[in-house]
Amino acid sequence: MTKRVVLIGHPVAHSLSGAMQQAAFDKLGIDARYELWDRAPIALPDAIGELRDDAFLGANVTIPHKERVVPLVDRLTEEAQATGAVNTITREGKRLVGHNTDVPGFKVALDHLVGRQKMPRQAVVLGAGGGARAVVYGLITEGFQRIIVFNRHLHRAEGLVKHFGRSASHMDLRAMPWHESIIEAELAKTKVLVNATSIGLTSEDSPVPAEALHGELLVLDLIYARTRLLRDAEAIGATIADGELMLLHQGAAAFTLWTGQPAPLEVMQAALVEARSSGLRSAEGEPAGGDSSEPTAATVE
Numbered sequence: 001m002t003k004r005v006v007l008i009g010h011p012v013a014h015s016l017s018g019a020m021q022q023a024a025f026d027k028l029g030i031d032a033r034y035e036l037w038d039r040a041p042i043a044l045p046d047a048i049g050e051l052r053d054d055a056f057l058g059a060n061v062t063i064p065h066k067e068r069v070v071p072l073v074d075r076l077t078e079e080a081q082a083t084g085a086v087n088t089i090t091r092e093g094k095r096l097v098g099h100n101t102d103v104p105g106f107k108v109a110l111d112h113l114v115g116r117q118k119m120p121r122q123a124v125v126l127g128a129g130g131g132a133r134a135v136v137y138g139l140i141t142e143g144f145q146r147i148i149v150f151n152r153h154l155h156r157a158e159g160l161v162k163h164f165g166r167s168a169s170h171m172d173l174r175a176m177p178w179h180e181s182i183i184e185a186e187l188a189k190t191k192v193l194v195n196a197t198s199i200g201l202t203s204e205d206s207p208v209p210a211e212a213l214h215g216e217l218l219v220l221d222l223i224y225a226r227t228r229l230l231r232d233a234e235a236i237g238a239t240i241a242d243g244e245l246m247l248l249h250q251g252a253a254a255f256t257l258w259t260g261q262p263a264p265l266e267v268m269q270a271a272l273v274e275a276r277s278s279g280l281r282s283a284e285g286e287p288a289g290g291d292s293s294e295p296t297a298a299t300v301e
């Protein structure tokens, strides 16, 4: 019987995950089909309940459900517990397990960005949503000693800092108000900048003015596109990376959890690139409440 894996989100129509995961199943001869389930929040408990059936290998969960799914599964892994967000579900008999593979996906992207340099200890993170939680937890477990979180709505950044209170008790994790002068002052003494906001996803805007950037920075934008931020950073000599590796490796980790097999990374990456070039957008990268039917200037994750 063909097994089923579903992506549950709202919206999901433009997801890149379908192409990436189906290519991996096909390559390894696994009889499974990756389906997109667009479910409004009210329909989420029923959708999660369906996954307990033997036909399902598991699921991905995306915007806006990553946090809502937490109380609906039977067990959480350490990363899902720590971040308070689930992006992958597996089945143990009738029991459902919630995982967060954005965390290992981010760590691969960070390692690649840092390259052969010594891992820095200070970072500025822009954003306080689900993506930012995976980033901050990844930085904490990587041994960063100072992480400053800026967010448009300060209370959300403060909530994030409070959430990580215990796991960050040994280091300096702070929320700061979104003022250009404060961001610029922090960037001047920082090596790593991560954009975990959706600014740049559907526009040519950058979350920080080009003048605030400097050439020593390592800049990671979680958006899967050459955003304005990345172009500005590259122009002054900073090292840059977009969200492709994180997207690829969160997907690869999920694939292995469902199938028990190593993910065919090259096949998945090729499928991602092809899907992106054909204009698909990923629900993983969809801003909450965004209109997925609008064409965009940039190709986005």
Ligand code: NDP
Pocket: 063, 102, 105, 126, 127, 128, 129, 130, 131, 132, 151, 152, 153, 154, 156, 195, 196, 197, 198, 199, 201, 222, 223, 224, 243, 244, 246, 247, 248, 250, 284, 285, 286, 287, 288, 301
């Ligand atoms: P959320 O909706 O949870 O968070 C969105 C964040 O962007 C919030 O911090 C929000 O601030 C901020 N934001 C949105 N619009 C603006 C604006 N106009 N001005 C200032 N801040 C703004 O989304 P996620 O955390 O899940 O995703 C965030 C980004 O990360 C997306 O672009 C997505 O593409 C990317 N992502 C990529 C992944 C990958 O695998 N490459 C994985 C996960 C995410 P506020 O709280 O004030 O509203």
